[in-house]
Amino acid sequence: MNLFQHFRDEIIRIVDELAGQGTIPAGLDTARIAVEPPREAAHGDITTNAAMVLSKPAGMKPRDLAEVLSQRLAGIQWITETDIAGPGFINMRLDSAFWHQRLEEVLLAGTSYGDSTFGQGEAVNVEYVSANPTGPLHVAHARGAVVGDVLASLLEKAGYAVTREYYVNDAGTQVDVLARSAYLRYREALGEKIKAIPEGLYPGDYLISVGEALAKKFGDQWLDADERVWLADIRSFAVTMMMDAIREDLKSLGIDFDVFSSEKALVEKGSVEGVLEKLEKMDLVYTGILEPPKGKTPDDWEPRPQTLFKASQFGDEVDRALKKSDGTWTYFATDMAYHLDKFQRGFKSMIDVWGADHGGYVKRMNAAVGAVSGGEANLDVKICQMVNLKKGGEALRMSKRAGTFVTLSDLIGEVGRDVVRFMMLTRKNDSQMEFDLEKALEQSRDNPVFYVHYAHARCRSVLRNATTEWGDDKISASALAAADLNLLSDPSELEIIKVMAAWPRLVENAAEAHEPHRVAYYLNDLATLFHALWNKGNDDATLRFIVSEDLPLSLARLGLVQGVATVIASGFKVIGVLPLEEL
RNA sequence: GCGCCCGUAGCUCAGUAGGAUAGAGCGCAAGAUUCCUAAUCUUGAGGUCACAGGUUCGAAUCCUGUCGGGCGCACCA
Numbered sequence: 001m002n003l004f005q006h007f008r009d010e011i012i013r014i015v016d017e018l019a020g021q022g023t024i025p026a027g028l029d030t031a032r033i034a035v036e037p038p039r040e041a042a043h044g045d046i047t048t049n050a051a052m053v054l055s056k057p058a059g060m061k062p063r064d065l066a067e068v069l070s071q072r073l074a075g076i077q078w079i080t081e082t083d084i085a086g087p088g089f090i091n092m093r094l095d096s097a098f099w100h101q102r103l104e105e106v107l108l109a110g111t112s113y114g115d116s117t118f119g120q121g122e123a124v125n126v127e128y129v130s131a132n133p134t135g136p137l138h139v140a141h142a143r144g145a146v147v148g149d150v151l152a153s154l155l156e157k158a159g160y161a162v163t164r165e166y167y168v169n170d171a172g173t174q175v176d177v178l179a180r181s182a183y184l185r186y187r188e189a190l191g192e193k194i195k196a197i198p199e200g201l202y203p204g205d206y207l208i209s210v211g212e213a214l215a216k217k218f219g220d221q222w223l224d225a226d227e228r229v230w231l232a233d234i235r236s237f238a239v240t241m242m243m244d245a246i247r248e249d250l251k252s253l254g255i256d257f258d259v260f261s262s263e264k265a266l267v268e269k270g271s272v273e274g275v276l277e278k279l280e281k282m283d284l285v286y287t288g289i290l291e292p293p294k295g296k297t298p299d300d301w302e303p304r305p306q307t308l309f310k311a312s313q314f315g316d317e318v319d320r321a322l323k324k325s326d327g328t329w330t331y332f333a334t335d336m337a338y339h340l341d342k343f344q345r346g347f348k349s350m351i352d353v354w355g356a357d358h359g360g361y362v363k364r365m366n367a368a369v370g371a372v373s374g375g376e377a378n379l380d381v382k383i384c385q386m387v388n389l390k391k392g393g394e395a396l397r398m399s400k401r402a403g404t405f406v407t408l409s410d411l412i413g414e415v416g417r418d419v420v421r422f423m424m425l426t427r428k429n430d431s432q433m434e435f436d437l438e439k440a441l442e443q444s445r446d447n448p449v450f451y452v453h454y455a456h457a458r459c460r461s462v463l464r465n466a467t468t469e470w471g472d473d474k475i476s477a478s479a480l481a482a483a484d485l486n487l488l489s490d491p492s493e494l495e496i497i498k499v500m501a502a503w504p505r506l507v508e509n510a511a512e513a514h515e516p517h518r519v520a521y522y523l524n525d526l527a528t529l530f531h532a533l534w535n536k537g538n539d540d541a542t543l544r545f546i547v548s549e550d551l552p553l554s555l556a557r558l559g560l561v562q563g564v565a566t567v568i569a570s571g572f573k574v575i576g577v578l579p580l581e582e583l
Numbered sequence: 584g585c586g587c588c589c590g591u592a593g594c595u596c597a598g599u600a601g602g603a604u605a606g607a608g609c610g611c612a613a614g615a616u617u618c619c620u621a622a623u624c625u626u627g628a629g630g631u632c633a634c635a636g637g638u639u640c641g642a643a644u645c646c647u648g649u650c651g652g653g654c655g656c657a658c659c660a
Contacts, residue, residue, distance in 0.1 A: 385589085431588085511607065
């Protein structure tokens with residue numbers, strides 16, 4: 001349970017009661033009432049701004065209203081103490097038995113602790129990676145892959161019905177380039193000497209095996225054939241191989257999609273004509289000439305009449321082209337059709353995770369979704385800023401042209417899957433990030449992945465030791481849940497339970513804000529508290545987890561340890577990292 | 584020139600939909616250590632939240648402008 005939500009419900013009930021009695025006006029807007037942990041632990045366990053946000057509409061001074069609310073709150077179960085502070089905060093303390101119950105709840109729930117019905121089963125589409133099927137994934141894709149995947153897991157945990165989707169751009173000119181590049185390698189595989197890869201084709205070595213596979217399957221039939229003869233076949237063959245490679249890369253990151261949507265299939269189905277028709281009916285399309293971009297006019301700029309979408313009616317700066325000057329669809333047109341397709345599949349809530357280089361595309365896509373859904377659907381685009389790879393403080397230069405760009409599988413090979421996943425969440429998605437390969441492998445406080453792993457391993461170690469001493473049946477999670485947890489009375493023990501009890505709230509808030517990085521920060525905080533508690537046992541032997549001569553106390557403390565391990569495992573599950581038994 | 588993102592301790596960054604006295608790690612100084620190990624912890628110093636206005640009970644957070652950095656900027660994807 002989200003305990004803050006619980007007490008918020010209680011406060012709203014009291015407000016209604018007071019309104020019923022005429023103490024305060026009826027029909028006050030309670031939406032802005034928040035129940036939160038206070039910033040300072042000294043202020044209590046929970047705090048509410050209710051008196052401050054209601055004071056104006058209620059026509060009362062904040063502190064007077066706080067006084068009234070506070071008296072009622074003191075009668076609520078588990079609230080042992082209320083206090084009015086500052087401009088009108090109501091601070092409350094909760095009975096320690098309440099916290100012991102929370103620990104019991106953790107132990108009974110296991111890693112499903114924090115699961116919530118907050119999302120009420122709402123369908124959410126999370127689209128991420130969607131890299132062009134023209135080569136292997138590289139480091140820049142890793143961040144989007146992890147952010148999208150963990151966000152999806154987080155939303156699932158918070159009670160949304162999530163679909164993980166990959167949009168395969170298998171219809172544009174870039175896959176023709178891929179086909180031509182593969183054709184070159186095909187001729188190479190049949191014995192022809194290829195000197196330099198011509199400008200405009202993909203030079204990567206990864207296409208050599210595509211050429212070989214083509215030669216093996218199709219023989220020399222296309223050796224002297226015109227492009228029109230082989231283009232479609234080679235294109236689809238190469239795209240399939242690229243997608244297989246990409247799926248393989250994603251699998252090594254532990255990522256699996258529910259749906260791969262093909263741009264080609266969408267186009268062939270006539271979806272783009274469909275979206276145009278829909279827009280025409282709404283009078284959102286016209287033929288016109290766009291102004292040159294302000295300031296810097298491209299050299300080859302010339303006025304061209306094009307089919308345009310009235311994006312400016314939906315918050316974009318200018319209207320956007322749906323057709324190129326040669327009459328073919330723009331990428332934007334197919335993308336619009338794709339998002340309409342998502343909407344028609346029942347998604348009113350869509351999240352796209354994109355790279356920084358697509359930042360300028362956000363407004364028009366939001367405009368597009370607003371238009372095609374008639375304002376019913378919502379699109380949130382998460383832009384992942386660049387990742388600068390470093391090794392021992394020195395920047396690793398990535399250049400496709402020089403062939404030195406680091407692939408995703410290189411990165412995973414270097415530091416491991418779990419480290420990549422966790423490290424990608426150590427920054428907000430819209431902040432740039434430095435990823436130091438050496439630091440990521442260090443076993444120190446510097447490395448948050450290790451630090452959290454270490455806390456979990458320490459928990460497991462203590463539990464193993466206890467099992468040796470007292471046997472398996474006493475130390476299982478369910479047995480520990482039945483222990484007398486009220487014996488946990490040290491402030492540091494209660495403090496760590498309070499942080500565990502905040503996990504359900506964090507899941508809901510992070511899911512609602514679409515901010516998966518909060519999970520990583522939360523785990524780091526929990527690990528910090530646990531390491532501190534551990535060391536207290538070193539300073540003061542009476543605070544150790546295992547006190548041989550006191551079985552009941554030990555069992556209660558082992559319950560705490562099991563709880564910490566459980567919540568860490570629960571968070572790791574969202575991040576997609578396996579907790580370690582030992583290091 | 585325009586748009587988006589960012590600007591918080593010496594460095595790298597959080598800041599929980601506007602809350603109380605601004606928070607971590609690293610680095611620096613001093614100390615601790617029989618459960619997983621000095622791979623960890625404790626204490627301390629360190630801040631004009633880029634700058635200037637505004638909104639209100641209350642702003643690092645919202646609005647406007649300025650400065651600085653990143654990404655992008657008819658028809659590519």
